[in-house]
Amino acid sequence: MCGIVGCVGPRDAVPFLLRGLERLEYRGYDSAGLAVLTPAGLQIRRTVGRVGRLAENLAQSPLEGSPGISHTRWATHGPVTGANAHPHRDATGRLALVHNGVIENHDELRQRLLAEGHVFSSDTDTEVLAHWIGKSLDSATGWDDYLAAVRRALAEVRGSYAIGVLDARLEGSLLAARAGSPLVIGRGGQESFIASDEQALSGMAREILDLEDFQIARVASGSLEIFDRAGSPRSSPASRSLSLTEVDEGLGGHPHHMHKEIHEQPRCLERALEGRLDEDGATVVFAGLHRTNRQLREIQRLVLTGCGSTLHAAMFGEYVIENLARMPVECDCASEFRYRNAPLDTQTAVIVMSQSGETADAVAALRESRRKGALVLGICNNPRSTLARESDGGIEIRAGSEIGVAATKTFTAEALALAMLGIQWGRLRGLPAAEATQLLKELQSLPELVRRTLDLEEQIARVAQRFAQAPNFLFLGRQASYPVALEGALKLKEITYRFASAHPSAELKHGVIALVNPDTPAIFLAAQDAVYEKNLGNIAEVKARCGPVVAFGSDGDTRLEALCDATVLLPATGGLTAPLLQSIALQLFAYHMAVALGREVDRPRNLAKSVTVE
Numbered sequence: 001m002c003g004i005v006g007c008v009g010p011r012d013a014v015p016f017l018l019r020g021l022e023r024l025e026y027r028g029y030d031s032a033g034l035a036v037l038t039p040a041g042l043q044i045r046r047t048v049g050r051v052g053r054l055a056e057n058l059a060q061s062p063l064e065g066s067p068g069i070s071h072t073r074w075a076t077h078g079p080v081t082g083a084n085a086h087p088h089r090d091a092t093g094r095l096a097l098v099h100n101g102v103i104e105n106h107d108e109l110r111q112r113l114l115a116e117g118h119v120f121s122s123d124t125d126t127e128v129l130a131h132w133i134g135k136s137l138d139s140a141t142g143w144d145d146y147l148a149a150v151r152r153a154l155a156e157v158r159g160s161y162a163i164g165v166l167d168a169r170l171e172g173s174l175l176a177a178r179a180g181s182p183l184v185i186g187r188g189g190q191e192s193f194i195a196s197d198e199q200a201l202s203g204m205a206r207e208i209l210d211l212e213d214f215q216i217a218r219v220a221s222g223s224l225e226i227f228d229r230a231g232s233p234r235s236s237p238a239s240r241s242l243s244l245t246e247v248d249e250g251l252g253g254h255p256h257h258m259h260k261e262i263h264e265q266p267r268c269l270e271r272a273l274e275g276r277l278d279e280d281g282a283t284v285v286f287a288g289l290h291r292t293n294r295q296l297r298e299i300q301r302l303v304l305t306g307c308g309s310t311l312h313a314a315m316f317g318e319y320v321i322e323n324l325a326r327m328p329v330e331c332d333c334a335s336e337f338r339y340r341n342a343p344l345d346t347q348t349a350v351i352v353m354s355q356s357g358e359t360a361d362a363v364a365a366l367r368e369s370r371r372k373g374a375l376v377l378g379i380c381n382n383p384r385s386t387l388a389r390e391s392d393g394g395i396e397i398r399a400g401s402e403i404g405v406a407a408t409k410t411f412t413a414e415a416l417a418l419a420m421l422g423i424q425w426g427r428l429r430g431l432p433a434a435e436a437t438q439l440l441k442e443l444q445s446l447p448e449l450v451r452r453t454l455d456l457e458e459q460i461a462r463v464a465q466r467f468a469q470a471p472n473f474l475f476l477g478r479q480a481s482y483p484v485a486l487e488g489a490l491k492l493k494e495i496t497y498r499f500a501s502a503h504p505s506a507e508l509k510h511g512v513i514a515l516v517n518p519d520t521p522a523i524f525l526a527a528q529d530a531v532y533e534k535n536l537g538n539i540a541e542v543k544a545r546c547g548p549v550v551a552f553g554s555d556g557d558t559r560l561e562a563l564c565d566a567t568v569l570l571p572a573t574g575g576l577t578a579p580l581l582q583s584i585a586l587q588l589f590a591y592h593m594a595v596a597l598g599r600e601v602d603r604p605r606n607l608a609k610s611v612t613v614e
């Protein structure tokens with residue numbers, strides 16, 4: 001995993017590299033480093049921690065030169081140390097390499113290199129790759145030799161990689177290659193770039209080209225050569241202009257990005273609804289699906305897949321779509337789905353979900369589904385992502401860029417997209433117009449309901465502070481609130497480092513109840529819905545065993561207040577939107593607990609915003 005940026009041009013590459021790396025921190029922030037070709041030769045600088053530390057280091061002791069390559073790391077092989085930070089050199093020290101991906105046969109290659117006397121200074125698979133490529137270059141004279149040697153070396157490498165190579169022998173150019181990990185090439189006025197995604201190049205490159213798997217590129221400031229795995233030159237791929245407006249990375253007066261993003265939800269959800277609710281037809285219209293109603297009706301079964309918070313949104317979708325559209329919906333995490341030999345027929349659509357559109361397992365699930373001939377629809381936040389580009393059609397969730405590592409607004413926007421899809425598919429499969437009209441009204445009121453939920457922040461913060469010292473938490477909910485419980489527990493684990501475990505409320509009796517004690521708060525999601533009384537029964541079971549209960553219920557529920565140790569009453573609403581309000585309340589709960597515990601809210605330990613390795 002990790003992000004890479006390279007720059008080549010007449011000006012100093014270092015400021016470009018740092019700017020790009022900062023935008024790639026969502027791919028990991030364990031360490032950062034860069035290598036540049038200076039008049040004194042190839043120089044490397046590496047620091048543990050965030051890109052800001054590398055920038056400070058360079059401000060104190062500057063490096064200047066071009067071309068340059070750089071990297072922000074999420075540790076896979078070897079702990080978070082300076083020695084394991086990229087770039088890595090080959091045995092001669094002439095070549096430096098940055099890498100995103102996992103070299104699966106690194107052990108075997110390492111043994112072969114050790115037998116030949118190579119000495120390694122890190123635990124990484126990347127250093128093995130640098131030595132492996134470097135070794136094949138021993139006798140390379142001239143570019144043709146160089147290219148042939150790199151091709152030979154890469155032919156024996158198994159796994160995934162996007163690499164940038166810096167070497168004086170490349171005569172003022174950079175070498176880039178990819179297999180399974182994303183890499184784009186960017187061209188600006190005087191500079192050319194490589195990067196893990198185009199957002200890293202926003203404001204620096206004017207056009208973007210995609211490198212394909214198994215291609216090798218030689219990138220210079222005024223030229224670009226691309227070769228396939230046989231070494232044959234390929235014409236440059238079509239370029240697209242980089243129209244991205246600069247990402248707004250300011251905090252806008254909020255203490256953290258996560259706080260800002262939680263509060264952006266009313267507007268995000270409004271945007272997600274805009275132009276999609278067809279009141280006359282009592283349905284929802286998604287232009288991006290690129291399917292007629294007739295084609296959609298032919299779909300008899302849906303598979304929803306994704307990872308992390310997105311998987312929880314998908315699970316919410318399973319409840320909602322099955323209920324509204326009366327069609328079988330399965331939900332599976334993308335890492336399992338891609339290797340599970342799931343039967344897919346022509347009447348099954350696979351909906352691959354990923355806010356970033358770059359999660360390795362989600363992209364792999366998409367490709368596996370395509371190989372099996374299924375219709376693949378994508379739901380994501382980035383219309384320029386791999387997921388968006390490779391799916392047959394899809395839904396953009398319109399949440400805007402999310403910088404806090406813990407997903408907040410993208411979770412609710414994904415859930416809303418599935419709620420809308422449930423109505424659309426429902427209308428194709430017998431959902432009465434009058435019922436659908438009611439549901440559309442409920443969705444229209446969502447932004448306002450979310451504003452009222454956010455008004456409860458102070459109360460939620462007090463509850464979070466009160467229970468902040470508890471070591472373990474249980475999260476319990478039923479029906480569509482069960483995935484919300486899972487998501488609430490995940491938020492808490494991610495940013496407070498407290499242990500939390502989520503279950504359907506009734507599962508309590510099947511083992512989890514053994515964990516109930518006065519130090520383990522149980523967080524219940526108990527709206528006044530069809531399973532309300534059942535939830536009250538489960539709450540009573542916890543109370544009977546002296547477990548503290550915090551309940552998120554519906555406005556005016558005095559019964560719940562009387563039963564629980566702390567109660568937060570959310571705006572009363574229908575079953576389609578109540579889980580979303582609960583989710584937002586749990587985001588605030590986790591956020592305020594993390595703040596009370598002094599955690600690094602936006603960049604929690606060990607995590608990355610987008611997981612680009614499997």
Ligand code: G6P
Nearest residue numbers: 307308309310354355356359407
């Ligand atoms: C990582 C992030 C999670 C996110 C998951 C899926 O684990 O830390 O917050 O939910 O990836 O990301 P995606 O971009 O595919 O939705």
